Amino acid sequence: MRRDLRGALLLLLTAAVQSSSMSAPGKPVLLSCRSPEKETFTCWWEPGSDGGLPTTHHLYYERERLEGTYECPDYLSAGRNSCFFDKNHTSIWVDYYLTVMASNALGNATSDPFKMDVMEIVKPDAPENVTLRVEEREASPCLHVRWMPPSNTDTKSGWVTIKYELRVKKDNSNNWKEYTSGTQTHFSLYSVSPGGVYTVQVRCLLDHGEWSEWSNTTFVKISNYLQNERPLSMLISILSAILFIMAGLILIAKRKSVKQWVLPPVPGPKIRGINSQLLQSGGSDDVGNVLIIKQSFPPIYFVWEDQMEDYLIVTENEDWLSSNSQKRKKSLIPACFHFDSEIHSKESPCHKNDWEKDEEISQVDNNNKPFTNTGYVDFQRHVENVDVKHVDYSRVKEVKSDNILFLEKEKVQSSGYIHFQRQEGIPEDYSRVKEVESDNLVVLQKQNAADLSCKDEGNHYTDCALHKPRKPHVCTELSDSGYVDTIPAPPLM
């Protein structure tokens, strides 16, 4: 019984105690302080438990360079559990030490001290009055954004410098695109496309402080006016397509004249001695020979054996002699010089009187080479225009002593004689045939004394040519244009 009573009493007491748990208040916590314009600031705290009793909070502060402890000047302006320091009570660049004390009937509780400097807690309000304006241009629309700085900041005196940032998003996506605006209170966006809803927000920063909150969202819809323009652009494209087609048709119709105008015919080359008519008519063998000789390829020897030989006749026309000998001589000199300097191991063509082997023919071809610098030797055979007297030649088989030549008997023509150049001032290198004995022996006239020296050294006249110092060989004739024509040689004897 007593036990029950005691238990019940205990229960009652505990219940009573619990229901009215009066105690000293819990420790409050100072949360943060903030200055929106670097001239005033506000601090907030969080109260602890109140201990069941009405609790009051007081904020006390101490300041660097200021003696004493002071209490918060304004508990009301900034709301509950806050303290507002107005301009008179705000000093920048000095440390504040803040403490909050919660007190009730049973006791006090003091928060930890909170040290701050106004310089460090600057965070402005968001920019105000954000307006959007759409400018519709032909190519693409653009969006002009305008806003006002937060009303409590003083920008006129230069005390603070405000910098802005804005962000844009299209429709309902979560991707914001950010732009910095510097100190301007306006911004233009050009990357907007019609037919969308754009949302814009702006925030600002004071000097080196914190960024403000983003402003309220402002949005605008850009109308889709591109459809109106489509017919016009289509019309333009159709017209231009028609024009192009017409131009193309005209060009096709007149393609021949266009081709004439664009690519005028180019005159083809004319090779002297080759008659294009002949080529076309197809006298292939003769023409082939002609072509072969003209090239600088090594000669096709077998061709020669089948045919009658054509020899290089290099002579001087008597008609030409009379006209301008001086000039001719000058023009003749370089060709001959050329030969002598290059072909010293072989016979110079200047006094070609030794037709021994095919080697000579190759010589002819080789000789053609230097010739080509100054002119070329033209072979003409069976050409209607030029009256070439057919001349028969014999091959020299052997030279005996200094004035006897043996000719080959296989010659087609029976009459064997050797052709020499005959002109007025016959150079010393040529020999006159004195006498022809039988059909393969030729006796040459002996040279005069001046040439004996060269004769002694050898039988071949090439040696003479070698030792003779640069005497001009009047052996080739060069017309003024540099071409050498074969001239029908007058038969000797």
Next chain:
Amino acid sequence: MPGTIRSVSLVWVVLLVCLSSRRTSVGAAPICTNGQVGCHVLSLDNLFDRVIQHSARMHGISSDLHSEFEQYFLPSKNQIGRVGRICHTSTIITPNGKENAQRMAREQLTEVILKLLIAWRDPLWHFHQSMAHHHDFNNFSSNKALEMNDMVHELRQGVEKVAEKMQVLGIISNSVTSLASPEVLLPSDSADWRLMKDYDLLYCFRRDSNKVQNYLKILKCRIVPDHGC
């Protein structure tokens, strides 16, 4: 007839000369008077902009360094009472708010700025030296310390130039004594900065650089208010 033409042309020439001279004479007394080559005249607002930008950058660097120090050393932020630092520049009387700064005379404000800059010349140099010898810090930090040191030097020269220009233009009187002998400005009873620790030095400098920046801005908008205030 030729006489009238001549007189008319003369009048035109005179007019043109007058107009051009009037335009150039507004607000720009030449700094380089010796006709040096490549020396172009800067207007006062231009000079102000430059020194303000310079001071902003200087403050930015000091803030960065200060936060880096906090990471390394984590000093107890909430020291009770006024155990905290005493900066060696505390003896220099500086306006502690906007109104006070605006109320201060231009010459005084200019002098305050110069005093602050001069007072930090030596401490920053030693700070940089001690940073260079500390192997705890990376090169980035020690480069910043060197940059800070250079900037104080340059900024002081810039502000002196501005003051000179203002005096030439007659905006302020010639009572700015700092230009004459800088060392006179340091009060004899200032706390010895050598006793301060590096972290405290940084803290004080961060504060003083912010002061310099703000004072310069106030001064600029008072003297040349039209340009970007």
